[in-house]
Amino acid sequence: MKLLLLWLLGLLLAGEEGQALVPPSELKQMSATGSKFISAEIENAIDGVKQMKSLMDRTSKDHQEILTTLEETKQKKEQAMQLAKDTEKRLMEKPEVCNETMLALWEECKPCLKQTCMRFYSRTCRSGSGLVGRQLEEFLNHSSPISIWVNGDRIDSLLEEDQQQGRWLEDLEERYSLVEEGVDDLFQESTRVYGHTAPFFRLPFIGGFRGPMHPRFRAPFSNTRVVRDAHPFFSLPHHGFHRLFQPLLEMSQRMFESSQKAMEQESQESLLGGPITETRNSSNDRMVCREIRRNSAGCLKMKDKCEKCREILSVDCSQTDPAQGRLREQLEDALRLAERFSHRYDELLRGFQEEMLNTSSLLDQLSRQFSWVSRLANLTQPRDGALQVTTVLSKAPNPQDPSLPADTQVTVQLFDSDPLSLTVPGEIPWDDPKFMEVVAAEALKHYKQNALSE
Secondary structure (H helix, E strand, C coil): CHHHHHHHHHHHHHCCCEEECCCHHHHHHHHHHHHHHHHHHHHHHHHHHHHHHHHHHHHHHHHHHHHHHHHHHHHHHHHHHHHHHHHHHHHHCCCCCCCHHHHHHHHHHHHHHHHHHHHHHHHHCCCCHHHHHHHHHHHHHCCCCHHHHCCCHHHHHHHHHHHHHHHHHHHHHHHHHHHHHHHHHHHHHHHHHHHHHHHHCCCCCCCCCCCCCCHHHCCCCCCCCCCCCCCCCCCCCCCCHHHHHHHHHHHHHHHHHHHHCHHHHHHHHHHHCCCCCCCCCHHHHHHHHHHHHHCHHHHHHHHHHCHHHHHHCCCCCCCCCHHHHHHHHHHHHHHHHHHHHHHHHHHHHHHHHHHHHHHHHHHHHHHHHHHHHHHHHHCCCCCCCCEEEEEEEEECCCCCCCCCCCCEEEEEEECCCCCEEEEECCCCCCCCHHHHHHHHHHHHHHHHHHHHHC
C-alpha cells in the first residue's frame, strides 16, 4: 500500500511530462536492486573509514616516538644551557680584564654604546633622556668589558628560541589532537552504521576496524622517533583536516629564519620587543622605555652597533689568564652544544609538521570519499531497503531527433533525503540491470554532495 501511494504521488508530481513505464509491482524489485548497490557502497565507505582509523593508529605510534625524542633533545639542551649559565656566572664573578687590549677596546666601546643607546632612547621615548643618560654613564663607568666578552646574548637568544619552540609544539599538539578526535568520532559513527546495516553486507566484517591497512594507505611517518598525553579538545568536522596544519607552514618558516638570524637581530629586538620595522607600536615603545629606565644593562645589547665593542668578543685571554680563557672556552662549547640541540629540536618539529601535513592531506582524500557514511549513524535501515523508486516515466521524445530513444525520468528517495528526480539516457532501458546501477550511483552522488556541504 505504501509503495502504491508513493507511486501515485510520483505520478501527480510528474504531471504531464511523460508516460509511466513501470507498474507498482515492478517498483519493489527495482528498489531492491538499487538498495543492493547502496549497501555495497555503505560497506565500501565503512571500510574506507577503517583505513582512516588504521592510518591514524599507526600515526599515533610514530607520534609517541617523536614526542619522546623531542623530550630527550630538550633535556640535553637544558643541560647544556645550565652549564653555560653556570660558566657565565663564574666569569662574571671574576671581572678582572685579562689584558690591556681588552681595556683599550672597552674605553672606546663605552662612548659608542652610550651614544647609540641614547640616540635610540631620545627618538623613541617622550621624556627622561637626561636622567637615563646619567644612569647609563655611571653604569658603564662601573662595568667591566667582561660583560660583553662573555657574549650573554647567545643565552638570551636560546631562551627565546625555547619559548618559541614550546608554543610551536603546543600548537602542533592541539591540532594533532583535533585530527585524532575527528577521525575517532567518524570511526565511532561508522561503527554504529555497521551495527544496524551489517545484515545487508555481503561478507561479515570480521575483526571490526582493526584489520590490515591497504598498502596504498601506509602512514607517511617513517624512521622517526615521538609520548603524548590525551587532551580533551573540541570536535572537528570530518573534512578539512589538512587546513589545520596549513597556517603553521608560514609561522614555522618565520621561526626558522628568525633562529638563523637571532645573533644578528638580538641587539635590536631585545630592546624593541620585536624586529625594528614599521609594525612597531606604541605599546612596545612604552615597554622599551621602561626597560631602559630600570636597567641600563639593556644598552649592552646594542654592542653590535659599535665596532670596538664587537672586537672585544675576539680578545684571546688564554695567554695572560689561562683560567679565564678555559672558562670562556667552556662557555663557548656549552653554547655551541645548546645551539646544536636547539637546531635539532627545530628539525624534529618541522619533521612532525610535514608528516602531519602529509597525513592530514591523505585523511582529507579518504574523508571526501567515505565520511558521508557517518550521516547514517542515527538512521534506521528501512526494511524495504535504502533506496525507494517511486516512479519511472518515459520523457517526451527529443524534438531535434525523434528517432532517438526517449530518456527516462526516475523519482527516488534515498535514506531520509527528499524525493529526487533523475534522468537516465534513453539507450539504457529500465529493465536493463545497468539501469538501477546508474540510478543508485547518481542518487548516492547527490547524497554525498549534500553531506560534504553541511
